[in-house]
Amino acid sequence: MSDPLKIGIAGLGTVGAGVVKMVQTHGGLLARRAGRPLEIVAVSARSKGKDRGVDLSGFGWEDDPVALAKRDDIDLLVEVMGGEDGPAKACSEAALAAGKHVVTANKAMLALHGQALAELAESTGAALRFEAAVAGGIPIVKALTEGLAGNGISRVMGVMNGTCNYILTKMDATGASYAEVLKEAQALGYAEAEPSVDVGGIDAAHKLSLLAATAFGTRVAFDKVEIEGIERITLQDIKNAADMGYRIKLLGVAQQNQDGIEQRMQPCLVPSASPLGQLEGVSNMVVVEGDFIGQTVYQGPGAGEGPTASAIMGDIMDIARGYNIPAFGQPAKGLAQPNTSSQGSDAAYYLRFSLTDAPGTLAKLAAILGAHQISINRMHQYGHDGITAPLVIVTHRTARAALDVALAEICALSASLAEPVALRIETL
Amino acid sequence: MSDPLKIGIAGLGTVGAGVVKMVQTHGGLLARRAGRPLEIVAVSARSKGKDRGVDLSGFGWEDDPVALAKRDDIDLLVEVMGGEDGPAKACSEAALAAGKHVVTANKAMLALHGQALAELAESTGAALRFEAAVAGGIPIVKALTEGLAGNGISRVMGVMNGTCNYILTKMDATGASYAEVLKEAQALGYAEAEPSVDVGGIDAAHKLSLLAATAFGTRVAFDKVEIEGIERITLQDIKNAADMGYRIKLLGVAQQNQDGIEQRMQPCLVPSASPLGQLEGVSNMVVVEGDFIGQTVYQGPGAGEGPTASAIMGDIMDIARGYNIPAFGQPAKGLAQPNTSSQGSDAAYYLRFSLTDAPGTLAKLAAILGAHQISINRMHQYGHDGITAPLVIVTHRTARAALDVALAEICALSASLAEPVALRIETL
Numbered sequence: 001m002s003d004p005l006k007i008g009i010a011g012l013g014t015v016g017a018g019v020v021k022m023v024q025t026h027g028g029l030l031a032r033r034a035g036r037p038l039e040i041v042a043v044s045a046r047s048k049g050k051d052r053g054v055d056l057s058g059f060g061w062e063d064d065p066v067a068l069a070k071r072d073d074i075d076l077l078v079e080v081m082g083g084e085d086g087p088a089k090a091c092s093e094a095a096l097a098a099g100k101h102v103v104t105a106n107k108a109m110l111a112l113h114g115q116a117l118a119e120l121a122e123s124t125g126a127a128l129r130f131e132a133a134v135a136g137g138i139p140i141v142k143a144l145t146e147g148l149a150g151n152g153i154s155r156v157m158g159v160m161n162g163t164c165n166y167i168l169t170k171m172d173a174t175g176a177s178y179a180e181v182l183k184e185a186q187a188l189g190y191a192e193a194e195p196s197v198d199v200g201g202i203d204a205a206h207k208l209s210l211l212a213a214t215a216f217g218t219r220v221a222f223d224k225v226e227i228e229g230i231e232r233i234t235l236q237d238i239k240n241a242a243d244m245g246y247r248i249k250l251l252g253v254a255q256q257n258q259d260g261i262e263q264r265m266q267p268c269l270v271p272s273a274s275p276l277g278q279l280e281g282v283s284n285m286v287v288v289e290g291d292f293i294g295q296t297v298y299q300g301p302g303a304g305e306g307p308t309a310s311a312i313m314g315d316i317m318d319i320a321r322g323y324n325i326p327a328f329g330q331p332a333k334g335l336a337q338p339n340t341s342s343q344g345s346d347a348a349y350y351l352r353f354s355l356t357d358a359p360g361t362l363a364k365l366a367a368i369l370g371a372h373q374i375s376i377n378r379m380h381q382y383g384h385d386g387i388t389a390p391l392v393i394v395t396h397r398t399a400r401a402a403l404d405v406a407l408a409e410i411c412a413l414s415a416s417l418a419e420p421v422a423l424r425i426e427t428l
Numbered sequence: 429m430s431d432p433l434k435i436g437i438a439g440l441g442t443v444g445a446g447v448v449k450m451v452q453t454h455g456g457l458l459a460r461r462a463g464r465p466l467e468i469v470a471v472s473a474r475s476k477g478k479d480r481g482v483d484l485s486g487f488g489w490e491d492d493p494v495a496l497a498k499r500d501d502i503d504l505l506v507e508v509m510g511g512e513d514g515p516a517k518a519c520s521e522a523a524l525a526a527g528k529h530v531v532t533a534n535k536a537m538l539a540l541h542g543q544a545l546a547e548l549a550e551s552t553g554a555a556l557r558f559e560a561a562v563a564g565g566i567p568i569v570k571a572l573t574e575g576l577a578g579n580g581i582s583r584v585m586g587v588m589n590g591t592c593n594y595i596l597t598k599m600d601a602t603g604a605s606y607a608e609v610l611k612e613a614q615a616l617g618y619a620e621a622e623p624s625v626d627v628g629g630i631d632a633a634h635k636l637s638l639l640a641a642t643a644f645g646t647r648v649a650f651d652k653v654e655i656e657g658i659e660r661i662t663l664q665d666i667k668n669a670a671d672m673g674y675r676i677k678l679l680g681v682a683q684q685n686q687d688g689i690e691q692r693m694q695p696c697l698v699p700s701a702s703p704l705g706q707l708e709g710v711s712n713m714v715v716v717e718g719d720f721i722g723q724t725v726y727q728g729p730g731a732g733e734g735p736t737a738s739a740i741m742g743d744i745m746d747i748a749r750g751y752n753i754p755a756f757g758q759p760a761k762g763l764a765q766p767n768t769s770s771q772g773s774d775a776a777y778y779l780r781f782s783l784t785d786a787p788g789t790l791a792k793l794a795a796i797l798g799a800h801q802i803s804i805n806r807m808h809q810y811g812h813d814g815i816t817a818p819l820v821i822v823t824h825r826t827a828r829a830a831l832d833v834a835l836a837e838i839c840a841l842s843a844s845l846a847e848p849v850a851l852r853i854e855t856l
Contacts, residue, residue: 022578022720032645032758033577131575137721139575146574147559147567149461150450150741217460275727278706292450292734292741293565299703300724310721313578323751330460 004039005320008074010065010091011081012045012052015105015132018309019078020054030313034320044068044091065091069100076101076319078312080132084108092117092128099124101324103315105132105308111206111222114213118332128327129315134207135160135284137307138300139314144214144288145329151290153215155255157426161204162282162302163191164230164250168267169280172238172247178231190282200229204252205265211286212254212263213328218338220328221263226344228266232421237352240380240392241269241423246350247277251426260339268426269350275299276428287428344400348377348425350392353410354418357389361415365391372406374398388417394425430464433748436502438493438519439509440473440480443533443560446737447506448482458741462748472496472519493519497528504529504747506740508560512536520545520556527552529752531743533560533736539634539650542641546760556755557743562635563588563712565735566728567742572642572716573757579718581643583683585854589632590710590730591619592658592678596695597708600666600675606659618710628657632680633693639714640682640691641756646766648756649691654772656694660849665780668808668820669697669851674778675705679854688767696854697778703727704856715856772828776805776853778820781838782845785817789843793819800834802826816845822853 007023009016023030023038031037042060044067062068069077069091077095079102081088088109095102097120104110110117110130121128131141135158144153159165163185170181182199185191197203209222230250241248246269254263270276275297279285284302289295301307318324326332355361369376378394395403407420435451437444451458451466459465470488472495490496497505497519505523507530509516516537523530525548532538538545538558549556559569563586572581587593591613598609610627613619625631637650658678669676674697682691698704703725707713712730717723729735746752754760783789797804806822823831835848 018720025719026578026580029580029645030578032762033573035759138724139571142570142575143567145461146746147570147742148738149745150454150458150738152454152457217457273706275703275706278701278703290738291453292446293738294729294732294735296566296726296728298724298726301722304722306720307722310576310578310718313720314575317577318574318751321751321753323746323749325463325749331463334460 002036004037005034005316006039006041006073006075007078007316008041008068008071008076009043009078009080010068011079012043013080014305015080015308015312016045016078017052017054018305019080019312020056022309022313024054030317034317036320038316038320041073042068042071066094069095070098074100076103076316078316079104079106080312082106084112089113093120096120096124096126096128099126101127101319103129103312103319105312107133107203107206107210111209111220114210114220114327115332115335118327122326122332127319127324129318130210130327131315132308132311134210135286136300136302136304137310138284138286138298139311140211140286140298141214142314143298144211145325148288148290148293149329151292153256153288153290155253155289156211156215156286157251157253158284158286159249159276159279160207160252160284160286160302161198161250162284163195163198164204165279166190166282167199168230168233168238168248168250171235172242175235177235178233199231201227201250201265204250208252208254208263208265212261213335215254216256216261216338217330217335218261219335221338221340224338224340225263225265230267233267237421237423241350242272244394245272246270246425247272248423249276249279251276253426255345257341257345260341262341262344264344266424268424270426270428274428346397346399347427348397349395349403350423350425351395352421353391353416355389355391356415356417357387358415361389364413364415365410368406368409372402374403374406432465432467433462433744434467434469434501434503435506435744436469436496436499437471437506437508438496439507440471441508442733443508443736443740444473444506445480445482446733447508447740448484450737450741452482458745462745464748466744466748469501470496470499494522497523498526502528504531504744507532507534508740510534512540517541521548524548524552524554524556527554529555529747531557531740531747533558533740535561535631535634535638539637539648542638542648542755543760543763546755550754550760555747555752557746558638558755559743560736560739562638563714564728564730564732565738566712566714566726567739568639568714568726569642570742571726572639573753576716576718576721577757579720581684581716581718583681583717584639584643584714585679585681586712586714587677587704587707588635588680588712588714588730589626589678590712591623591626592632593707594618594710595627596658596661596666596676596678599663600670603663605663606661627659629655629678629693632678636680636682636691636693640689641763643682644684644689644766645758645763646689647763649766649768652766652768653691653693658695661695665849665851669778670700672822673700674698674853675700676851677704677707679704681854683773685769685773688769690769690772692772694852696852698854698856702856774825774827775855776825777823777831778851778853779823780849781819783817783819784843784845785815786843789817790819792841792843793838796834796837800830802831802834
């Protein structure tokens, strides 16, 4: 058996502690599988004294994660501190610059600095791996870069934020409002006190941008992801969708169009009977479509100590076994700037309007839609209270650009009480 | 860029032709991803002249696959001839003995000779890979051996024969009988003229034995798989199951019990609302449970030219990138003989009896069950025609051994018209 792979862990929150537990629980098994032992040499975190439920007495300690990264006795740095810049980036750069491998769960850092870090890694021959950064424990980066490497990928999509899926499925199941369920999710620890990174779609968009780069061989383009959160979804929207055979999901879609790559993270209607439609709670699901494989679906826990540690260990094991492929599956310098699709693909839309209950309002709205070639598939007016007239319209397939212009015109009508809600109906 | 990886393909049926198409379609992409070109050097099949819809003019030809395997200008042999022995095994052995990598889709060969082939591969430093042998295009072997390598695996289960799932879901959807749907599946090419390898559960059991070895680090033990086919499932069984919230699937389960490893391939009842319960048509699905990851689910096409070629190419790409891990994820010589679980785990069962409609029959049957400590959860008598009295019983959790004794006693009753059907209700 070869020399041990020597590991430093920067960050001892839930995930870092999970990695320690895994090595301590499965040391023998991991060594048999990797052909060499894994050895945690040193760790770094903010507070040395804190009880993390794991025995750290055998490991060296560094207050400074950069110092950890530079230690001569470390082959591989596990970066699980989080934060897009600052110490996480500094220690990752220090490790890669010194030719040490980096395994990270840090989606925000990679969404913003993935290209630079990947180029740095390749310049020194180090590996940069990030399975844990996307869809938690699901080995989806591996599936895309390795298992499905023979395919031209046409579309990658999925539910990649457990908090949002928990909120939406809980609203559906209990009839509670968005605000009520969010509060409950915060109490349970499923949502942060400041929830906007999750419910605003940012976290999931970070993940989508990494999947898109991996799938299409392009540079990470987080700034090109169209992002919309779930904050405006009402219980009535969920019920309306259900009546039509759909469920609402915060769905990320990256697809190759004729004129470029489309990246969207937004609440969408998906068929209730589809795997995505049936996804409950904090689970994640990713759907990959390729020209030879057709469609494959991957489901699993999207977060948590065990699942995230599992993903990190998958990366560590590859490195221990001597596997070192470029971070995004192709040499970073050769990755193309993505030609962003100028206009998202056409789709049918679910529209909800809040209008005053005044004669002629519907005629004006219908006229605007008609003028923009948007045709109506179904219409439903509900909860009519004599003052406001909430109206739901499902369109036939239309261009998003035309819809946006029409919605702006409708919004400008004196009868319009609130900005309309427009949810794409995704074809699966 | 490094030297090309030189490939020989033994077998030019659907799958072999699919691999040729993939290299011809995606040559540039594959080279970028692998860091070196893939080059098909020579091929072998039964009939040289046959039109396979692909241009073979640039490749060498060998009538004898063993001669192909021995060619000096080949680094890797793709074995897609099929057949558990004979030329498939001979050419695989010849290639591995000469230190050439082998990528195969041949589940029957590996179920019977996997251990010997894996040891041969390791003795010469060649890779032996078989992603395409299990669950078609789903990269499940990779997930088990690599992505989830940090976990102790507790259970692997799934639907791994598309023919059977097509027949069962089609019976359910159309109300047609097993015989009718089988005939239709044969006409559509989903089932062989001699269907017993599929409908008898053998093909799926081959796959399960490979997953079990990979998951638990034990030698392939196909002869230890308890196998039962779907031939005796009636439309009434499917309807009865649906009434209780279940669907019937040919389900393979390999699990680690306290006293050893349990491997079963048999029709089971699974909850209709579960991912397995919702699997339609020829798709495959594998569920993996590990101590850190929890549960992950993988779904995709279980067969066909494109999906199988995709799986083969995933293996080829790993080898092209220099990745070479033991066939079953750990050195073959170190794999333990599986300690077979002496008795399957307890479960609730769905039982269907065909009895004569004579007074006292039910009392005798109930007495036998009671004598073996098998308690009844639900009972339903249906289709009572004055001569036969079909009876369905759902038991509480019971040991299979006790159930088998009780069923034998009931079968021996003069009132028993046919062997009872007993289907396990699987907990997901």
